[in-house]
Amino acid sequence: MQNHVYLNIVDALPHPALILDYEYKIQNANSAAENLFEAGLAGLDFVRVLRQPGAIECLSKAVKTGELKTCDLVLHLQTPRTYKASAASLVGAGCDSILFTLIDISAEIDAEKSRSTFVANVSHELRSPLTSLMGIVETLQGPAREDVKARDNFLGLMHGETQRMSRLVGDLLSLSKLEAKEHLPPKGEVGIPRLIRQIIAVLSESKPDYKNRVVLTASDDLPPITGDRDELTEVFQNLIENALKYSEPKTQVEVQIFQAEDTIKITIKDKGEGIAPEHLPRLTERFYRVDKGRSRDAGGTGLGLAITKHILNRHRGRLSIESAVGVGSFVSVVLPA
Numbered sequence: 570m571q572n573h574v575y576l577n578i579v580d581a582l583p584h585p586a587l588i589l590d591y592e593y594k595i596q597n598a599n600s601a602a603e604n605l606f607e608a609g610l611a612g613l614d615f616v617r618v619l620r621q622p623g624a625i626e627c628l629s630k631a632v633k634t635g636e637l638k639t640c641d642l643v644l645h646l647q648t649p650r651t652y653k654a655s656a657a658s659l660v661g662a663g664c665d666s667i668l669f670t671l672i673d674i675s676a677e678i679d680a681e682k683s684r685s686t687f688v689a690n691v692s693h694e695l696r697s698p699l700t701s702l703m704g705i706v707e708t709l710q711g712p713a714r715e716d717v718k719a720r721d722n723f724l725g726l727m728h729g730e731t732q733r734m735s736r737l738v739g740d741l742l743s744l745s746k747l748e749a750k751e752h753l754p755p756k757g758e759v760g761i762p763r764l765i766r767q768i769i770a771v772l773s774e775s776k777p778d779y780k781n782r783v784v785l786t787a788s789d790d791l792p793p794i795t796g797d798r799d800e801l802t803e804v805f806q807n808l809i810e811n812a813l814k815y816s817e818p819k820t821q822v823e824v825q826i827f828q829a830e831d832t833i834k835i836t837i838k839d840k841g842e843g844i845a846p847e848h849l850p851r852l853t854e855r856f857y858r859v860d861k862g863r864s865r866d867a868g869g870t871g872l873g874l875a876i877t878k879h880i881l882n883r884h885r886g887r888l889s890i891e892s893a894v895g896v897g898s899f900v901s902v903v904l905p906a
């Protein structure tokens with residue numbers, strides 16, 4: 570095969586690709602490679618362009634053995650990214666050269682990392698109620714076997730722990746269902762003010778601490794939106810409950826619903842403890858909690874905002890959270906009207 574044919578092939582490759590001679594001088598670079606490193610790579614020394622001992626070793630092994638060699642490289646360009654590099658010796662064509670290609674595998678590595686973090690988080694969340702259930706069962710089988718009062722107390726604790734596990738499993742299931750149908754637009758018509766009024770009524774009855782704290786202001790004659798009633802209930806229940814849960818008893822939570830151009834905007838303002846800026850970008854991650862102990866004590870799974878984000882994506886809505894420590898939080902949801 571002639572050299573110019575190699576060059577055409579390299580130009581046609583979608584990933585960064587270079588042809589080098591046996592002294593590692595660059596003969597040709599496709600546009601993906603020039604975008605990655607710099608323009609005008611032909612004629613430059615490969616070692617100067619990519620100062621990576623791992624890459625040089627890969628090249629020399631490919632030349633020595635005549636086989637395809639691969640290695641992983643972390644390139645610190647604008648941001649660190651991991652590439653699978655491969656070097657193949659192109660011999661027997663009258664001009665000895667090496668084809669060097671790079672494939673960006675950062676997304677795969679990130680996906681694998683987040684999968685294993687997720688499994689570790691789920692196991693950790695399940696382990697603590699399970700450990701306490703095992704302890705209670707042992708006590709009931711042993712020292713508290715005949716003690717009726719202690720038994721009632723322990724049964725109450727068991728009830729709490731099983732509820733916590735059941736909530737966790739329920740949230741995980743709804744998250745995975747949402748992920749599966751995120752690209753399907755929702756069906757149904759929902760009147761947001763009515764839905765939010767119902768949520769406030771239910772929340773007010775759920776805990777004495779939540780009674781008479783939410784003040785709702787809704788514009789008249791808001792059009793219904795296209796959406797899934799149950800999913801939107803989950804969104805606003807979580808957001809309003811967060812506002813109540815992460816602020817002092819008796820402080821007010823203001824909810825406003827109004828039309829803004831062709832959208833319906835819902836804002837939820839609390840005078841709570843607030844959230845420090847470094848936490849804000851991570852709040853919608855699964856299991857992310859600012860104060861783990863506090864959220865758990867309040868029966869939270871840390872999945873509420875992750876579920877909220879998925880539901881809003883499906884509804885082509887947006888969520889934004891502004892907050893200041895000691896002042897409170899301001900959450901807004903925008904939904905297409």
Ligand SMILES: Nc1ncnc2c1ncn2[C@@H]1O[C@H](COP(=O)(O)OP(=O)(O)OP(=O)(O)O)[C@@H](O)[C@H]1O
Nearest residue numbers: 811812815858859860864869870871872873874898
């Ligand atoms: N209004 C708020 N004020 C202060 N902190 C908040 C507020 N809303 C959310 N947070 C913080 O964000 C974290 C994540 O919220 P999210 O709703 O996802 O989980 P959760 O409330 O802990 O659990 P769950 O929603 O499953 O009951 C909370 O643990 C809390 O630390």
Ligand SMILES: [Mg+2]
Nearest residue numbers: 807811873874
């Ligand atoms: Mg929550």
